[in-house]
Amino acid sequence: MTAFAPKTYQQQVLDSIEAYFKACHELLSPSIAFTVTTERLWGHGLPYNPLSGFPDDMPYFCLRVPTGGGKTWLAAKSVALVNTHLLRTEHSVILWLVPSKAIRAQTIKALKDRSHPYHAVLREAGPITVLDLAEAMSVTRATLDTSTTVIVATRQAFQVEDEESRKVYQSSGALMHHFEHLSPSQREALLTDGEGSERTTPYSLANVLRLRRPFVIVDEAHNSRTELAFDMLARLRPSGIMELTATPDLERTPSNVLHSVSAAELKAEDMIKLPVMLETEPNWQQCLADAIARRDALHRLADEEYRAxxxxxxxxxxxxxxxxxxxxxTLDVERVKNELTANHGIPAREIVVATGEEKGLESIEADYRLGLSDPACPVKFVITQRALAEGWDCPFAYILVSLAELQSATAVEQLLGRVLRQPGARRWQANALNQSYAFVVSRSFAETATALRDRLVAGAGFERREVREFVAAAKPEQGRLDLEGHSGRVVFRPVAIALNERPTLSSVPKPVRDKVSWDGQRHTLTITAPLTEDEAEVLKTAVTSETAAAAIAEAAEVSRTTAIEFFQTPAELGERFRVPQLALRVQGELVPFDDPEVLEYPWDLAAEESAPTEAELATLDAALKVAQGGEIDVDEYGRVVSRFLPELQRDLGLVYPPENWDEVRLAAWLCRNLPEPSLIHTSKLAFVAAWLAALLRREGFTLARANLQKFLIRDLLEVRIRELRKQAVGKAFQQVLFGGDADARVAVTDSYTFEFHPQAYAPSRDYDGRFGRFDFRKHYYGRIGDFDSKEEFECACQLDMWAQQGRIQFWVRNLVRREGCAFFLQKADGRFYPDFLCRLPGRANEPGPILAVEYKGADRWEAAKDDRLIGGLWASLSNGRCRFVMVKDKRWDWIECELPLVSAPLLP
Structure with a gap:
């Protein structure tokens, strides 16, 4: 099994989860922690929406990941984070809910398969047991005590209204032993049956789960967001709920979206094929023929790359x-299949039918080891009617042909999702293999494009603001009618027609009537929006003379051609935007400097002073008081401090009592749970053992207490080691990059560049005009990321004005924490993302220099010293190809000094 390396956006999702869990304990309130964490991550704290029927402070959050983003892998990877950073326990029960039986079967199979990446990341949580609901009905106490147990079920399985699922709430002799030796508080928490003297406590799976406080993962949560579905979860006393969905509920019962991944991020990391190249054709046979021709062309490109x-x-x-x-x-399955075989000569073995009656895909899975992806499999066409089986996935799917109405939302969403996934999550040399294709039987390209975009938003989880550019016209002449796709960047010049008769517009359908206006005084019909050929034919029925009809036809042709003027961004015009990166010479070879670990620095952790500080001891004492039930009930602002986490820790402590480890075993456990790739094990073990020994010498710190608090001790050690490592890296960073012979070890070279991909710009928030309006004409993309201040907005306006004068070719609002979409300079303790990157004019056939601009408020000027140093170094090592300026107090003249001169006067 090969290791699965997370994509950058996936690691950022996991980092957000870890940050939230740590903040829950830091602030003792998961609701406050959510707002604080989103503020720290995105610069905008989001309000926390508690779930009705649950404790107000139960950790409840959502990860928004579009189709193709790897939600199941992220869910599996997060289990170790749940145990370590939220529950602070070695073992837990994870209740993994899926929307259907088909998805359940596939999920269980993958999670149990030791060769599957899902199982591999699950094992990071330690010993793992994966069960279906039937197996969980007889789960032993020993299994729950010695492994993290993942129970995969459909969301309906715990609804008492479902007759098949009532066994979850019924007594089972196989579960009786779970209820031996319970404390009074544990017994009080159990579900009961009956009233008065007839009241009994069933030995049910539901009660086992209530004891174990399961953490709930809701996969494809948009299919589960009903009050009934969440009411049933409350009966299980969950320790927290994590949703994963492409389309979170943001209105009725709003999800707490902790991290939102955009489709542009997936595109930047080659997870999905975008844009969807759309082509409409009214004749279904021609539409199918065009799709076949496209498939053949793609196959030839794929074969060329395979040979290479x-x-x-x-x-x-x-x-x-x-x-x-x-x-x-109708154009049913048989008729389509006959068209393929009879009129296009497609061999029957290359066609598979997947409908409710004909299960062709199942036989393919049985006959070929890799299913449809097997090189021996001949299938090139899959015909379906409504939708393919849930969970079916084949990255080889490139082309969607819709012979039905696009209003069939569910079918189109599912099929569109199938063609989006990128084979192998890799970029192909031929750009045509990095795109998806849709051929739709339709007379209106604009309406079809709008419907397809709606499906991408509603089903695939794309954001409305980014979806416009992800559906593009395969034929330029059709693209001219796609005004939505050029929203904000298209100018339509009304077309006036002098007519010798008054048109009867009342007889014309409203959609066409809304695109024209009649001036009775001037006898002029004005077309105010482009008319398709079909709409022109309809409008011609409003007049009687052939002369008037001919005039309408001619004007309609003008309305959809020369009357439309498009403004295209530099990205759309094919301009490439590459920025040289810092590179470091390591053992004679240049490598990109994007991680401080490439620095060669001596660091012996064992030699560092290793003993708990007074602050660390105070943290351990405070945590023990909370665990024993003592805490301050009201904070300094008069707010009641949550009891959820302390009660959760006590409940988990009762069912997962810490083992009585000796000092050596505890030190080994701490080392194993302190991931620090820059350290050798012996060095880490020596430091940890010395720290632990010093702790145990303190009054009141017994080995039993250290076992009880080992997760908190782990966190304290992690913080300490990272701080020591930061100090060591800082010294090496200063010496290597700014020492006397830095020129020999650091370079800015074209061998390593960051390229702004034309379709991979993914701001967490777009600029919405809050600081003012400006017609940006030279931004590299059609979208612009939000500005942090009015001064930053004014800086962008100044850059665009200089660009319109020709002093800047184009510029981009650089993003933060969007590594696939943004340029950064690595520092010792983090990354510096300049606010703006500008391409300056160059000589003939040569790209001009790059100018990085950072705006800093006067109050943050001193704190930005490291940013100025690394920016200045990057510029100085580039041999004039890069320039850097940091601005404050609106000193635009500091930027202007870096720009070429022009004869035209400056704009005000």
Whole structure:
């Protein structure tokens, strides 16, 4: 099994989860922790929405990940974080809820398969047991005590209204031993049956879960957001709920979205194929023929790359046929299949049918080891009617052909999701293999493009603000009618027609009537929006003379051609935007400097002073008081401090009592749970053992207490080691990058550049005009990331004005913590993301210099010294190819000094 390396955005999701869990304990309130964490991560603290029927301070959050982003892998990877940073226990019960039986079967199979990446990351939590609901009905206490137990079930399984699922709440002799030797508080927490003297406590799985305080993972949560579904979860006393979905509920019962991944981030890391190249054709046979031709062209490109060493790829077509109707001729499965075989000569073995009656995909899975992806499999066309089986996945799917109405939302969403996933999550040499394709039987490209974008938002989880550019016209002439796709960057010049008769507009359908206006005094019909050929034909029926009809047809042609003027961004015009990066010479070879670990620095942790500080001892004492039930009930602001986490820790302490380890075993456990790749094990063990020995010499700190608080001790040691490492790296950073012979060890070279991808710009927030309005004409992208202050906005306006004068070719609002979409300079203790990157004019056929601009408020000027140093170093090592300026107090002249001169006067 090869190791699965997380994508950058996936690691950032996991970092956000860890930050939230740590903040829950730091602030003792998961609700406050949510707002504080989102403020720290995104610069905008979000309000916490508690779930009705649950404790107000139960950790409850959502990860928004679009289709193709790897939600299941993220869920599996997060289990270790739940145990270590939230529950602070070695073992736990994870209740993993999925929307359907098909998804449940696939999830269980993958989580149990020791060769699967899902199982590999689950094992990071230690011993793992994966059960379905039937297996959980007889789970032993020993299993729960010695492993993290993942129970995979459908969300319906715990609803008492479901007759099949009532066994969850019924007594079972196999579970009786779980209820021996319970404390009074544990017994009080159990569900009971009956009243008065007839009242009994069932030995049920539901009560076992109530004792164990399961953490709940809700996969595809958008399918689960009903009051009934969440009411049933409250009966299990969960320790927390994590949702993963492409489309969170933001209105009725709002989800607490901790981290939102954008489609542009997935595109930047080659997880999905974008844009979707759309082509509409009214004739269904021609539409199908065009799709076949496209598949053949893609297959030739794939074969060329395969011969050059790329992985095997066989592009496939998914065809959505129409359902059969009695007495009505439709484009049903049989008719489509006959068209493929009879008129296009497609061999029957290359076609598979997947409908409710015909399960062709199941036979493919049985006949070929890798299913449809197997090189021996001949299938190139999959015909379905409504939707493929839930969970079915084949990255070889490239082309969607819809012969049915796009308003069939569920089917289109599912099929569109199938063609988005990028084979192997890699970028192909041929750009055509990095895109998806949709061929739709339709007369209106604009309406079809809008419907397809709606499906990407509603089903695939794309954001409305980014989806416009992710559906593009395969034919330029069709793209001219896609005004939504050029929203804000298109100018339409009304077309006036002099007519010798008054048109009868009342007889014209409203959608067409809304695109024209009649001036009776001037006898002029004005077209105010582009008219398609079909709409022009409809409008011609409003007049009687052939002359008037001909004039309308001619004007309509103008309305959809020369009357439309598009403004295209530099990215759309194909301009490449590359920024040289800092590189470091390591053992004679240049490597990109994007991680301080590439620095060669001596660091012997064992030689560092190793004993708990007074602050660390105070933290341990405070935590013990909380665990024993003593705490301050009201904080300094008069707010009641949450009891949820202390009660949770006590409940978990009763069912997962710490083992009586000796000092050596405890030190080994701490080392194993302190990931620090820069350290050798012996050095780490010596430091940890010395720290632990010093702790145990303190009055009141017994080995039993150290066992009880080992997760908190782990956290304290992690903070201490990271601080010591930061100090060591800081010294090496200063010596290597700013020492006397820095020129020999650091370089800015074209060998390593960051490139702004034309379709991979993913701001966490777009600029919404809050600081003022400006018509930005030279920003590299159509979207602009939000500004942190009005001064930053004014700086951007100044850059764009200089660009319109020709002193800057184009510029971009650089993003923060969006590594796939943003340029950064590595520092010893973090990364510096300049606010703006500008491409200056260059000589003929040569790109001009890059100018990085950072705006700093006067109150933050001193704190930004390190940013100025690394920016200045980057510029000084570039041989004039890069320039850097940090501005304060609106000193725009500091920027202007770096720009070429022009003869035109400056704009005010």
């Amino acid at each position: 060493g790329a992985p095997y790829l066989r592009p496939m077509v998914l065809i959505q046929a129409q359902p059969r109707r009695a007495g009505v001729e």
